[in-house]
Amino acid sequence: MTIAFNLIGLVVSDMSRSVAFYRMLGLDVPAGAESEPHVEVTLPGGLRIAFDTEATIRSFDPDWTPATGGSGRVGLAFACADPAEVDATYADLLTAGHSGHLPPWDAFWGQRYATVADPDGNHVDLYAPLPVAATTT
Incomplete structure (x- = not known):
């Protein structure tokens, strides 16, 4: 199997x-x-x-009942093309009446990140890599 x-x-x-x-x-x-x-x-x-x-x-x-106690227990993530798309997508979803959970921020692991809630409270992350800082030698 x-x-x-x-x-x-x-x-x-x-x-x-x-x-x-x-x-x-x-x-x-x-x-x-x-x-x-x-x-x-x-x-x-x-x-x-x-x-x-x-x-x-x-x-x-x-006998099924929805989960209680705040946000859902499933997290989904969607890759965006760049940090600007994270910001724009987050704003578009809020404008459409959806709830934001964490506004866009530059995460320490090197991504622009944001979290919105879908209509049932499940967290949906938006992310894109941050530009790599140029190094000088």
């Missing part, structure tokens, strides 16, 4: 709002997905991300 990780699943409270959020981050979500109870997107390399409404999950797990 060969086991292969091939899907990330998110349970969403509002499919339309979640689809809009992830489209802003470049996911090629199919047209009409806003009204579907289950949506899958194949990412480069074959990994898939799936979105299921709470009602879909309850259809086979009637």
Whole structure:
């Protein structure tokens, strides 16, 4: 038996709002997905991300309840082309009504970094490498 990780699943409270959020981050979500109870997107390399409404999950797990206690327990990260794109994407998401968690900053590990919350409170990181400082000899 060969086991292969091939899907990330998110349970969403509002499919339309979640689809809009992830489209802003470049996911090629199919047209009409806003009204579907289950949506899958194949990412480069074959990994898939799936979105299921709470009602879909309850259809086979009637005792399912959403996590409580603040932010979600899943973290996703999206690479941006450069630090300016991190800042612009963060601003665009806030302008669209989504919540910021950590505004853009220059992280000590050499990346421009920011964190937003998706419509269900899951943290979504935006990052890009910082320019390498030129050294003089």
